[in-house]
Amino acid sequence: MKKILLACGTGIVTSTAVAQKLRVVLDERGYAGKYEITQCKIVEAAPISANYDFVVVTTMAPPGLKSPHVSGIPFLTGMNVEPTIERIIELMEE
Amino acid sequence: MEIERNAVLKVANINESCILFLEEAENKKEVISRLSKLLFENGYVKETYEQAVLDREAVYATGLPFEEMGVAIPHTDLEHVNKTGIAVAILDKPVPFNVMGGDNEVVDVNIVFLMAIANLENYVVFLKNLISVFQERGNLIRLKESSNAAQFLITFNQIFANV
Numbered sequence: 001m002k003k004i005l006l007a008c009g010t011g012i013v014t015s016t017a018v019a020q021k022l023r024v025v026l027d028e029r030g031y032a033g034k035y036e037i038t039q040c041k042i043v044e045a046a047p048i049s050a051n052y053d054f055v056v057v058t059t060m061a062p063p064g065l066k067s068p069h070v071s072g073i074p075f076l077t078g079m080n081v082e083p084t085i086e087r088i089i090e091l092m093e094e
Numbered sequence: 095m096e097i098e099r100n101a102v103l104k105v106a107n108i109n110e111s112c113i114l115f116l117e118e119a120e121n122k123k124e125v126i127s128r129l130s131k132l133l134f135e136n137g138y139v140k141e142t143y144e145q146a147v148l149d150r151e152a153v154y155a156t157g158l159p160f161e162e163m164g165v166a167i168p169h170t171d172l173e174h175v176n177k178t179g180i181a182v183a184i185l186d187k188p189v190p191f192n193v194m195g196g197d198n199e200v201v202d203v204n205i206v207f208l209m210a211i212a213n214l215e216n217y218v219v220f221l222k223n224l225i226s227v228f229q230e231r232g233n234l235i236r237l238k239e240s241s242n243a244a245q246f247l248i249t250f251n252q253i254f255a256n257v
Binding site: 009010012013014016017020042057058059060071072073076077078079 | 150153154158159160161169171193194195196197214217218221222225228229
């Protein structure tokens with residue numbers, strides 16, 4: 001089970017939009033049931049990040065993250081999505 | 095992912111008087127301030143809204159570089175809002191916004207959707223569907239090419255009613 005932390009400014013709005021897209025991507029690639037996504041506010045991300053396999057952020061990555069991070073913005077704009085998905089799949093396989 | 099277009103129309107609640115066509119704006123502050131005043135005059139937001147949006151934009155930028163053009167979706171906390179609505183600025187001359195999640199990256203923005211959101215559930219429905227629709231080819235260009243507020247609203251309603 002991979003633990004994914006999804007952080008945005010409010011911990012709700014942008015991260016929920018990104019979470020839905022991310023679930024579709026992961027399920028399509030056969031990871032259904034093999035991950036869990038937790039949403040949080042960006043200001044809360046660094047201290048809890050060590051408990052997660054990787055972090056998806058929709059703001060600038062905050063200092064002090066203890067696990068790898070990926071930008072979730074491509075899921076919002078549709079631009080540069082493929083490299084983002086490839087990086088996430090790499091992290092899922094680690 | 096299924097786009098709940100009608101949900102957007104129910105939530106968006108766009109008022110024709112909150113759609114602004116600007117030939118030129120000095121910067122994003124001017125655009126946000128002018129749109130905030132429209133929302134305030136139409137009862138959507140409290141007086142504190144404008145400054146709260148400007149403050150949030152400085153910390154959490156909302157510029158989004160879509161393939162067809164740059165869009166910004168400034169917003170702020172619920173406490174500054176009376177009822178959900180949006181104000182829109184269509185900019186002849188694009189205005190730079192910082193990119194959401196970017197490291198001081200800038201995107202030239204042609205359409206600003208200033209969102210006043212009174213409850214978070216509406217917000218999620220709104221954002222999720224809006225970005226999906228903006229990713230579909232042609233929609234942003236159609237919106238941008240509107241020649242007046244009435245036409246913008248017709249196009250917006252058509253896109254979200256999937257006509």
